[in-house]
Amino acid sequence: MSLRESTKTTEPIIELRDVVKRYDTGGEVVDALKGIDFAAKPGEFVAVMGPSGSGKSTMLNVLGLLDAPTEGTVLLDGRDVTDLSDEEQTKERKRSIGFVFQNFYLIPTLTATENVEMPTLFGDDPDARERAEDLLRRVGLGDRLDHRPNELSGGQKQRVAIARALINSPRILLADEPTGNLDQKTGRSVLELFLELTEERDVAIIAVTHDPQVSKYADRTITLVDGRMQDWEMAGVTDQ
Numbered sequence: 001m002s003l004r005e006s007t008k009t010t011e012p013i014i015e016l017r018d019v020v021k022r023y024d025t026g027g028e029v030v031d032a033l034k035g036i037d038f039a040a041k042p043g044e045f046v047a048v049m050g051p052s053g054s055g056k057s058t059m060l061n062v063l064g065l066l067d068a069p070t071e072g073t074v075l076l077d078g079r080d081v082t083d084l085s086d087e088e089q090t091k092e093r094k095r096s097i098g099f100v101f102q103n104f105y106l107i108p109t110l111t112a113t114e115n116v117e118m119p120t121l122f123g124d125d126p127d128a129r130e131r132a133e134d135l136l137r138r139v140g141l142g143d144r145l146d147h148r149p150n151e152l153s154g155g156q157k158q159r160v161a162i163a164r165a166l167i168n169s170p171r172i173l174l175a176d177e178p179t180g181n182l183d184q185k186t187g188r189s190v191l192e193l194f195l196e197l198t199e200e201r202d203v204a205i206i207a208v209t210h211d212p213q214v215s216k217y218a219d220r221t222i223t224l225v226d227g228r229m230q231d232w233e234m235a236g237v238t239d240q
Contacts, residue, residue: 005202011078012039013096013204014063014172021058032058033069034227036114039095041200042171043062045194047215050224052234056208057176059224061129063206064097064174065089094119098165102177106149110126112156113145129168135163155186166203175207176230179214191217 012229032055040046048056061067064075065081074082081092106115116132136145139159147158159176165173178194179187195217197203207214216220222229 005215009041010041012075013042013077014206015039015059015073015075015078015146016059016062016069019059019062019069019074021055021062021067022070024214028163031227033062036072036227036229038063038222038229039204040172042202042204043198044220045198045205045218046207046222047218048206048208048224049210049215049221054092054224055227056224059157060174060206060208063172065093074153091221094168096171096175098168098170099156099179100161100165100173100175104149104161104181106157106160108149111146111148112141112152112160112163113162116167117147118164119167132163132167136160139163144162154181155189158182158186158190159193162190166197166201173203173205175205175209177209177211178207179211184213187211187213188222 016038017038019033019036019038020031023030023032034055036055036059038059048059058067060079062069065074065084069082073080074081076092076096081089084092098206107118110118113129113136115133115136117128120128133142133145134140136159139162141156141159141163144152144156149160152160158181173194175194178190182190191214194205194207198205207218
């Protein structure tokens, strides 16, 4: 019996339409993405799998407004954001998108709370400290607020990174190999947290991964091969 049901009926929050990403690598032109059509709805958890070099990270960068497509359209809340200025893209990322990376990228001299606060430091946000502490409690680190990264386990570091990604209340969470540096048990706890975020906060989560365990928790899994995409699995978690 499935533990995840794909019953999302709302409009997509993020969408790619016929997206091509082309790189010129010094005389050779490489198409990293070849006509990608993709959409994710609020509260949906999508896993993106595929071999190295298949275009997964490029797709994540385009979704996160970190890289512009060569051709095609990126829609956020139904609005075309493909050709926004750098300043406008930065505002959209801060407003709507959180990022979780495989290597955590925590600042070693800062506490867990201070690391979570980092995305708010360039704005006037008097509630940031309280919100950071609340998020750390939410991810099970209420007793680690003042610990520095070298005092945390791999799973705890990943939870700090997730809390940091949520500090600006994003509606989209983009995760690059979120379980890549974790053991299986810790990876499961992170994926269970992702499910809670989709269900309780209606966050859309898109996770690029090589880990088959991720697809078991996702509403659906897509595979990229040579820059092209296909759906191959829906509503993954099943009783063992």
